Amino acid sequence: MLTPPSEMVVALNAYQPEALVGYPTVAALLADEQLEGRLEVAPRILAFGSGPVTDDIVRRVVAAWGVRPANVYATTEAPIVANSSPEDPCLDVAEDLVVLEVVDADGRPVPPGTPGERVLITNLASRAVPLIRYEIGDVVTPAAGASPVGRPYRRLSRVDGRSADVLRLPAPGGGEVAVPDFALGRPLANVPDVRQFQFRDDDSGLGLDIVLRPGASAGITESLRAALVRELESAGDPTTGARRGRRADRARERPGREAQALPGAALSTGPIRRGSSAAAAADAPAAATRTANRAANPPVPCAAGASGPASSAVPAMLPA
Amino acid sequence: MRHAADASPYYREALGAAATDPDVDLTALPTLSKETLVERFDAIVTDPRLRRADIEAHLAGPHAAEPYPGEYRLLSTSGTSGLRGLVAYDRADMALGIAVSLGAMVRQASPPPPAS
Numbered sequence: 001m002l003t004p005p006s007e008m009v010v011a012l013n014a015y016q017p018e019a020l021v022g023y024p025t026v027a028a029l030l031a032d033e034q035l036e037g038r039l040e041v042a043p044r045i046l047a048f049g050s051g052p053v054t055d056d057i058v059r060r061v062v063a064a065w066g067v068r069p070a071n072v073y074a075t076t077e078a079p080i081v082a083n084s085s086p087e088d089p090c091l092d093v094a095e096d097l098v099v100l101e102v103v104d105a106d107g108r109p110v111p112p113g114t115p116g117e118r119v120l121i122t123n124l125a126s127r128a129v130p131l132i133r134y135e136i137g138d139v140v141t142p143a144a145g146a147s148p149v150g151r152p153y154r155r156l157s158r159v160d161g162r163s164a165d166v167l168r169l170p171a172p173g174g175g176e177v178a179v180p181d182f183a184l185g186r187p188l189a190n191v192p193d194v195r196q197f198q199f200r201d202d203d204s205g206l207g208l209d210i211v212l213r214p215g216a217s218a219g220i221t222e223s224l225r226a227a228l229v230r231e232l233e234s235a236g237d238p239t240t241g242a243r244r245g246r247r248a249d250r251a252r253e254r255p256g257r258e259a260q261a262l263p264g265a266a267l268s269t270g271p272i273r274r275g276s277s278a279a280a281a282a283d284a285p286a287a288a289t290r291t292a293n294r295a296a297n298p299p300v301p302c303a304a305g306a307s308g309p310a311s312s313a314v315p316a317m318l319p320a
Numbered sequence: 321m322r323h324a325a326d327a328s329p330y331y332r333e334a335l336g337a338a339a340t341d342p343d344v345d346l347t348a349l350p351t352l353s354k355e356t357l358v359e360r361f362d363a364i365v366t367d368p369r370l371r372r373a374d375i376e377a378h379l380a381g382p383h384a385a386e387p388y389p390g391e392y393r394l395l396s397t398s399g400t401s402g403l404r405g406l407v408a409y410d411r412a413d414m415a416l417g418i419a420v421s422l423g424a425m426v427r428q429a430s431p432p433p434p435a436s
Contacts, residue, residue, distance in 0.1 A: 019425060045429045070428035076397045077407055079417035083424040092427075097420040099346060107351070120351055125413040125420075128392055129365050129406070130324035130331055133351040151427075 005029050009039045019045035024069070025196070028057045031064035032195075041065075047072045047083070054189045073140070073159045077131055078123045082140075082156050090143045092153040098123055100154075101133070102142050112144035115160065169206075169232070179232065187227035193220045327366035358403045367392075370408055 003011075008030065020027060020043045027048055033039035046061055049072035061069050073082040073091055078098045082091035093100050102116035103109055110116045119140055120133040143157035171177045188197045193216035198209045208228070212220060324331035325339030334352075338344045357364060361372040369389055378388045379396055388394055392408040409417060 019429075021425070045425055047425055047428055072424070074421075076395045076405065080421045080424055083428065085427045086429075092424075094420050094424060096423075097417060101347065109347075122346065125416040126407065126409065127323055127413055128367055128370060128408045128410050129357075129361075130321075130328055131352065131357075131407075132321065132324060132331070132335075133346065133349055134357065135351050135353050 005033060009033050012039060012041050016041055017043055019043055019047065021045075021047045021049075021072070024048040024053045024057045027069065028060050031057075031060040034064035035060070043067065046070065049074050056189065056192065059192075071159065073138075073156070075121070075136060075138075077126075077134055077136070078121050081119075081121065082159070085149075087149045088147060088151075088155075090147075090155040090157050091159065092147060092151050092155055095153050097125055102140055102156075110142065112142045113157070115139050115141045115158065172233075184228075184231065187231050188224060191220075191224065193217060194224070323366065328364055330360050330363040354403050354405055357405055361406060365408070372406060375406055375408070 008026075012030070020030065020041075027046060030039060034041070043065055044067060046065065046067050046069035048057075048069050053069055053071050058069060061067065068086045070086065071084040071089075071091060072080065074080045078094075080094045081098055081100060082093045084091045099122040101109060101120040101122075103118060103120060104114075105117040116139060118135055118137045120135055121131060122133055123131040139160040140156050141158040141160070143155040145155075147153065147155060169177055169179055184199060185197070188194050188210070193213055194210055195213050196211040200207045200209065210221075210224065321331075321335060321339050321344070325335045326332075331339070334350050338349055352364075362368075362370075370392065375388065375394055378384060379394060384394070388408075392410055393414045395407045395409070397403075397405040397407075
């Protein structure tokens, strides 16, 4: 359960934390609170986890606090697996605590630069419940080269979330396509006019709710819709009908929802509240299998062997 | 690994002779799936007092954040994969996990702003 941002603002103003640790999306909301003058804190450490950190989120928190956020990869089964730092956007593996293996679908280790299918975690500090080569379906990419600041740990260049977070959508010519949820979110993730978005699956098809920023450009809904359609049209390789899921079968029985561009005026200017969103329904071709907000954003990339912070704080613009 | 094979019925069987082999290759050992962790939890733990049913009951009760039974910190996964996993850390392991996490956080700190 998320504490309402207005309550977080009051509590944080009273506490004056030196570190903010949490979900990147929540940190971005707090950055807006700071930029709009309600939140007044000066954290020196920003550590985000359980969700990719996008260029847009980096831009917002750097504008708010002048601190570059670090990306933390953690699981219940290991309190910390890897983390980035201001000097290096790659993540150092917490090898004092875990042995991390990044493997492909057949369990073979993947080379640097290649995303794995899952990871195997051996937690060196879990004697009550030994976890030896424990399988987690996270897609992470090992980085090449050593730490630019001389840390002894192996590094990861990307943490993309759960491999199970793949939507199976009907393909135009039959069969279906596999679309990772972060690909679905890609057209939306770094658009400054978009404050929040959420995909949802209901009886009318795949829907998308977007909260726009005040002053968002007039044609934004249409351009987002076009970008999303382009993304879906180029998505994945069609698979055969043999892998077709129940949801995909059901989805073909009903057409996708027609796009309905809502007036851009119903915008939230304060803390986000349920029901305050300006909804825009994308005419995606069919139903998604699940809400795809959590890992929908592409993470900040880390150039393997980078000699310094390589991620850009400049938001990528939506193709015209 | 020796501790696991000594105290965990599951690992005694799963690791076999590898548990006492000083030159054991980690990558040659069997992996542990979440399904197995959930289904065989009572055999995987190294303290027989850690029983899945009892832990679930403790976590569902009013004192879920307190150690159980008196010494283990219990954590459960959210279950987004459809299976709710359980982990228990004793005092020393919890302290080590926190220490490594805090060490990482210190490395994340930006230098303090120059004094004006």
